[in-house]
Amino acid sequence: MSAKPHPRVGLFVTCLVDAIRPQIGFAAIQLLEEAGCIVEVPAAQTCCGQPAFNSGDDADAAHLARQTIAAFEGLDHVVLPSGSCAATMVHGYPELLADDPDWAARARAFAARTHEITSFLVDVMGYRPQGRRLDASATYHDSCSGLRDLGVAAQPRAMLAEIEGLQMHGLEGNDVCCGFGGTFCVKYAPISNAIVTEKAEAIERSGADLLLAGDLGCLMNMAGKLHRRGAATRCFHTIEVLAGRADGPAIGEEA
Amino acid sequence: MSHPKPQPSFKARAGAALADPTLKLAIDRTTGTAERKRAAAVAAFPEFDAARARGKAIKDHVIAHLDHYLETFERNAIASGAKVHWAADDAEARAIVTRICLDAKARLVTRAKSMLGEEIGLPHALADAGIERVETDLAEHIIQLAGEAPSHIIWPAMHRTREQVAELFKAGHHPPPTADDPATMVQSARRELRAKFLGADIGISGANFLVADTGATCTVTNEGNAELTTTPPRIHIVTAGIEKLVPSTAHAFALLRLLVRSATGGELTQYTTFHCGPKRPGDADGPEEMHIVLVDNGRSRMLGDEFREMLRCIRCGACMNHCVVYRQIGGHAYGGTYPGPMGAVLTPVLDGLAGSRDLPHACTMNGRCAEVCPVGIPIPTLLRAWRVRSWREGLEPGVMRAGIGIWAMLARRPALYRLATRLALPVLRLFGRRGWIGSLPLAGGWTAHRDLPHPPGRSFMDQYRDQQAKKGAGQ
């Protein structure tokens, strides 16, 4: 539990949420405020640098790491609606800046106060959604970075269990990659397609109305494949459902 | 290079694999079973995590004292009567083995499966020297009949269905098997190979462990073919990588518990055999000569660079059984001796990065390989290290560098980035309809296979700024 009941939290909205699905950012602000946080959105944020980091372009990745660390200096926590961007900051930044005498310690301190949002809400703020209702069935995909690099697994499920009327269905291979992998999905498109096809089949077999996950990249991949297949499954970021915003358009639906 | 370079590119090989429904069926059958059995074996071993930490520590200890253990092993192996040879690379290793065979005037050589033998190109070298080579592991026997390379380090013939194996055996066995169920075919191979085992001049095996304090080499098999390969011939040759050392038999056991569970889901293989020198005076059977070829082939270089942790690998294959990419394209698409995640780390070491730069990139970085690795190798971290080298050495395609360059130029300038987003989103909205984009210039890799959700007209940052401005005005 956090020492402070009202910590100042910087929201790193992520480049994908910024450009593709702003609703997730607003859901994040809502949940963080409900949990008692004072939310700020530093204007100097762009992308965490993961595309450069995973492409081996360490110079650009390190530049973005320094830029992001500086933008969030002075805040109690940095919170992201993405396990993979959070993992880049928590594990990637200290690695990128390890040999930089001016930045190594700052990167480690920054990593220590950076969190994926569902784990932050549960583990740090002790938050549970209250009075939420959604009459639907849903299945949950564990996005890989959040699951393996940050241990995000029980927290989203614990919060989803508080939503009345929401029936959770198991997902075969819930912890198996959806085939997104950032630039992988366009560089090796046929392999990515084969992987996401199996994922879409499993999601369809689950029989759930909704697919939930904690990373917009994975969600776009799965939602895009499900739509191409003509599946009726609707896709939301977990925190949209937790914030009671699943009555609006799902990913790819027009408002 | 030990193998003739596969001509088509990685992408072409992967494309061919994806287009082969029989291959997918074969991969699913074997890796699916392996995944389930490993999970059950680990669940039945509550101490697995502690055992894994111990196994990792044992390998790290050996690597940190590799010079000491090599010399200790050599001394004890020589004391047991074995001859020890050192090979700095694959060519030296091939030359040593071939020379022993030719000096012995060997006509028939039996071989028990060894990935190191494949790595150094031993099968081709023996053929070039005019020596008949008989693979005795059932899977290696299958791919020898098919004229193929292994597609998996534990199940080299996993790309072959039973129907395909039946065809190979009908053509290659005398007499041919009478039915195509696995049991009948295994009996047929047993009959076919028996005379070869007993008639061989030399038996060649690999080693899962080299035990420093006894000088013994250790093989693990389920079929019993290793012992039938190493006992009847006059000469037994072992080829082994220098990273296979363990301090003692007890250390080997600690690693065996991890190896077998991770590989097949068993607890021990049916046969775990320590081979220590040639037959002793008066022994009822066994070879008169034992040769051990210690092979470096890039390993000492790995010790000094960012791939050192890969020297812990005990070749269990769990990483490939749990890899989403391997399970779609199988082993041959990787184009090297070792496929899957561990192969994507090792192939650039062995064959050079320039010809294999696709391998470390053809990974989603999902981390499942590292999660199941019995010696805790951070495979995604090592794959990223190759990507860093590839970027630094300018091996990345120009379009990729340009794309990342433009993106990074914007991302490094928040105000410009905002402006670019503001301009791009309305343009993107010109494409597609009813929420989805089905086709988009420059994004064909995405839209060939899936739809792209329509972006909003305005970004989160712009919408948020407006909201804050309104709040400010209202106060």
Next chain:
Amino acid sequence: MTARDRILAAIRASLPTPRPAQDAIAAEAAALLDAPATTRPPLAAPTLAGAFAAKATALGTTIDAVPDMAAVPDAVRRYLAAQGLTASIALQPAAALSDLDWTGIETHAGIAPDEAAALGVADWGIAESGSLVVHSGPQTPVLLSFLPLHHLVVLHETALLPHLEDYASRITGAPQPRNAILITGPSGTTDIEGSYVRGAHGPGFLHVILVTSTG
């Protein structure tokens, strides 16, 4: 420079100098075997025989317990009859076996390539894994354990050890045989589509005659 010198030099170039003393390395290696109970599976049953039997039978090994060595020929006869085999067996050339009363069973020392059944004696059994340990030697041909289709093995209950490490400590410092073989179930393969088939190259049947007498 020889390949040996080049390899060792390349290794030492990447390791810190000076190189640690041998006894420091030995101490570190010994520490890696500390508290083995925390890193290995517990036995499957409270008694060694029970644990051994649980593991061995799960792998398809059959077990017949007899009170003493004199009862071994009868156990062999029972087994051969139950398997529909002729009363003939290859014997490991060890006095402990050849001295028994084999009336009614043809015995021989040589092992044919397609030997139907052979009988040997295990040096130890390992309860943790249901394994038999056989050391090669003048009276113990390796091929006796691999050529026959039916491999019968006498195991003294007193030769049961709890864990793999207990066997390792038995052989530490002792002269090593050419082959030390741990046999854990009958030969098998999963090389065709992962489906399990017994009797790949080694024995398809493994039968343990457990001698329970302490004498």
